[in-house]
Amino acid sequence: MPPRLSLTDVQKTFGLTKVLHGVALTVQPGEVHGLLGENGAGKSTLLNILCGVLTCDSGQIAIDGAAVHIASPRDATTAGIAMIHQELQQVPELTVTQNIFLGHALRRGIFVDRARQEAEAKRLLSALDPAIDVTAPIRSLRVAQRQIVEIAKALRGNAKIIAMDEPTSSLTPAEFEKLVAVIAKLSAQGVSVIYVSHKMDEVFRVCQTATILRDGRLIAQVPIPATPVSDVIELMVGRELAKSTHQSHATNRTLLKVIGLSRGRAVQDATFDLRAGEVLGIAGLVGSGRTELMRLIAGVDRADTGHIEVAGAVIPAGPRARITAGLGLVPEERKRDGIIRHRPVTSNTGLPAMRRFSRLGVIRRAMLRAKTEDLMRQVNLRPLDVARPIGSFSGGNQQKAIIGRWLAAGTQIFLFDEPTRGIDVGAKAEIYDLIERLAAEGKAVLFVSSELPEVIRLADRVLVMREGKISATLGPDQITEAHIARHAIPST
Amino acid sequence: MRTYFKSIKFRDAGTLIGLILISIVFALMSPVFLTAPNLLNILQQSSINACIALGMTLVIISGGIDLSVGPVAALTAILGAAMLVAGVPIPLAIFGALAAGVVCGFVNGALIAWGGLQPFIVTLGGLSLYRALALIYTGGQPIFGLPDGFRALTNGTFLDVPTPVIIVASLAVVAWVILNKTPLGEYFMAIGGNPEAARIAGVPVVLTKLAAYMISGFMAAVAAMILIGRLGAAEPTMGTLWELDAIAASAIGGASLMGGRGSIPGTLIGCIILGTLRNGLTLLNVQAFYQLLATGIIIIVAMLIDKFASGVGGGKQG
Numbered sequence: 001m002p003p004r005l006s007l008t009d010v011q012k013t014f015g016l017t018k019v020l021h022g023v024a025l026t027v028q029p030g031e032v033h034g035l036l037g038e039n040g041a042g043k044s045t046l047l048n049i050l051c052g053v054l055t056c057d058s059g060q061i062a063i064d065g066a067a068v069h070i071a072s073p074r075d076a077t078t079a080g081i082a083m084i085h086q087e088l089q090q091v092p093e094l095t096v097t098q099n100i101f102l103g104h105a106l107r108r109g110i111f112v113d114r115a116r117q118e119a120e121a122k123r124l125l126s127a128l129d130p131a132i133d134v135t136a137p138i139r140s141l142r143v144a145q146r147q148i149v150e151i152a153k154a155l156r157g158n159a160k161i162i163a164m165d166e167p168t169s170s171l172t173p174a175e176f177e178k179l180v181a182v183i184a185k186l187s188a189q190g191v192s193v194i195y196v197s198h199k200m201d202e203v204f205r206v207c208q209t210a211t212i213l214r215d216g217r218l219i220a221q222v223p224i225p226a227t228p229v230s231d232v233i234e235l236m237v238g239r240e241l242a243k244s245t246h247q248s249h250a251t252n253r254t255l256l257k258v259i260g261l262s263r264g265r266a267v268q269d270a271t272f273d274l275r276a277g278e279v280l281g282i283a284g285l286v287g288s289g290r291t292e293l294m295r296l297i298a299g300v301d302r303a304d305t306g307h308i309e310v311a312g313a314v315i316p317a318g319p320r321a322r323i324t325a326g327l328g329l330v331p332e333e334r335k336r337d338g339i340i341r342h343r344p345v346t347s348n349t350g351l352p353a354m355r356r357f358s359r360l361g362v363i364r365r366a367m368l369r370a371k372t373e374d375l376m377r378q379v380n381l382r383p384l385d386v387a388r389p390i391g392s393f394s395g396g397n398q399q400k401a402i403i404g405r406w407l408a409a410g411t412q413i414f415l416f417d418e419p420t421r422g423i424d425v426g427a428k429a430e431i432y433d434l435i436e437r438l439a440a441e442g443k444a445v446l447f448v449s450s451e452l453p454e455v456i457r458l459a460d461r462v463l464v465m466r467e468g469k470i471s472a473t474l475g476p477d478q479i480t481e482a483h484i485a486r487h488a489i490p491s492t
Numbered sequence: 493m494r495t496y497f498k499s500i501k502f503r504d505a506g507t508l509i510g511l512i513l514i515s516i517v518f519a520l521m522s523p524v525f526l527t528a529p530n531l532l533n534i535l536q537q538s539s540i541n542a543c544i545a546l547g548m549t550l551v552i553i554s555g556g557i558d559l560s561v562g563p564v565a566a567l568t569a570i571l572g573a574a575m576l577v578a579g580v581p582i583p584l585a586i587f588g589a590l591a592a593g594v595v596c597g598f599v600n601g602a603l604i605a606w607g608g609l610q611p612f613i614v615t616l617g618g619l620s621l622y623r624a625l626a627l628i629y630t631g632g633q634p635i636f637g638l639p640d641g642f643r644a645l646t647n648g649t650f651l652d653v654p655t656p657v658i659i660v661a662s663l664a665v666v667a668w669v670i671l672n673k674t675p676l677g678e679y680f681m682a683i684g685g686n687p688e689a690a691r692i693a694g695v696p697v698v699l700t701k702l703a704a705y706m707i708s709g710f711m712a713a714v715a716a717m718i719l720i721g722r723l724g725a726a727e728p729t730m731g732t733l734w735e736l737d738a739i740a741a742s743a744i745g746g747a748s749l750m751g752g753r754g755s756i757p758g759t760l761i762g763c764i765i766l767g768t769l770r771n772g773l774t775l776l777n778v779q780a781f782y783q784l785l786a787t788g789i790i791i792i793v794a795m796l797i798d799k800f801a802s803g804v805g806g807g808k809q810g
Binding site: 358 | 669673674675677678679681682685686688689690691692693694695696752753
């Protein structure tokens, strides 16, 4: 039997940069196939080619042994390929049924046949999640349910291949279990699933095979779970990830004092110290006030009461005053709060320190470029082209550029909000190394993370937040998942 | 910077090719078109729009829009003319008029930056407000009899080039330097590209916005001085629809109305394209109605070309 999907020798070039060097992908009917690789490896490009958003320069695509030509999203749909995007493309105000039939309404004469649409939507969803009300507006659904609706929509179009791009990025563990069940059902019906994720445990739960890309090249196709996780990661990053042990660089010199910081119910009376060379983690559930606290410290939002002191001096509100005092925030929502998409890396990293790079009010471009290149070499920006718009880099590399911004500004107190959110394993390790290097240089680091292994790996001390309050401060020997969880979960 | 400048220059080159194509058509159809006096004439006729468009481009790049430029020009023209007629020394009167333009820009900018109001609405209000002040002050009557010494400033030539062209070209150089060589220019691009990210990165958002609208007000006042110098009179109704020509020139030149992108050379070429079109069609005795039609078509065609050109080689990399 021919494979359900076969891509061979796919090449793609953006401008002068070749991003796919003859990549191949073979997926069997009913197979759940992992597509793995670091950010920038070419996964998104390959998926975009598959679903018709991009066209490849050369290469063949065949479905069930027959060559197909995919030049537009419509071609992809006709060929039976559907994509579940990371950011779901739905109309929140319309109902579940309306979203499923968006652009493909069932008609009776010139009118939309609502009854038949609803019956059909119910039939499609009954196999996936009967609890979803087909007449409810999409906005009233949880993200996990919206995803199921998107899958139902794909099945409505008779999809034979469903590609899922990071489907679990906003799912809870319980919701993930549900998704696993849905994927199993799809697989049993003979639908092939291409599963893109950075989370190894998930890939090992759901996939039978994985194709690994690195720097736009096909590295291997391996059976899962027969291949050890460490081997898969090594194939992805092309080197062994050093297992490092935590080493504290904390000194006795207090750099930052946070005193009674409060804002509404989100943050209540946060008080703590941060010392030079210390890495202080903030753990807690989503919505416990961690991001809000970071924004108050960075001066992005205004506190109702309380203040911060740097080296003994009270620092006024507002991001500029805080930056001058030596603080710098690496925000969680990189696209929304971090990058200026169309501007080159130099402009993005130089932004807080433009005056430093100027003489008599004129920017010294050569100096800015040299300094940025130097910093970006240190953080291993790939590709090392600081003149490129930052928006054309992968998430991990954008993050490196934003961290580089504060290195250029001479920041002493680094505030990281979910420093590795949406970043692949390789870049993650690099960012961990960077944070450790900052501490070793005597900088102070405060970071928020929802990933406990990350907190345990990096932090010298941990503040646990619960419902806007700091519920515990954990010392070096208390930083365990159990301790953190105990203080993070509200007692009811 | 190389690739970045390349991409900007690529866009500017496109605008320039558009200008050349239009010029070739007119040169083939009219023997007068490609003569030095006519080309200088085009530059001179474009200079007032260019003056306004330079300020407009900076405002648009910073993520705003300034609809009040025409009335600001009218108000500053009236104030300048009134001072000149009253015998205020010429440099002082000019300074006063330019300062009035900056003040108008400051009011717009303050409402937008501090008040948090939408630029479109604020400057739409300004559009009526400044026009009304000009009309009220004059009672709707023009002010005649500007001194010859003042008029000589804008009616002369320097090396055969009309002085308004020289003035605007110098201001264009200044605007280019501000945009490409100073922190303020980076701030314009940053707050237009992503205001929240810029604020978190320590960009002085309020001051940057204020600066954009104050520059725009200043440029409107300069345009007003050039025009009343040439006419010898100031009318409270002058400058009607100037904002639209300036926005059109900026857009043809590659400024994105979403903010964050735009170019000074592009805007200048955009102004010359609009000026050339008017000049060429007049030479060919095309009716004014059809000239308007041609202008509309050029704007839309430019945007379509832009749309398709930016689609090439774009897309997210994975």
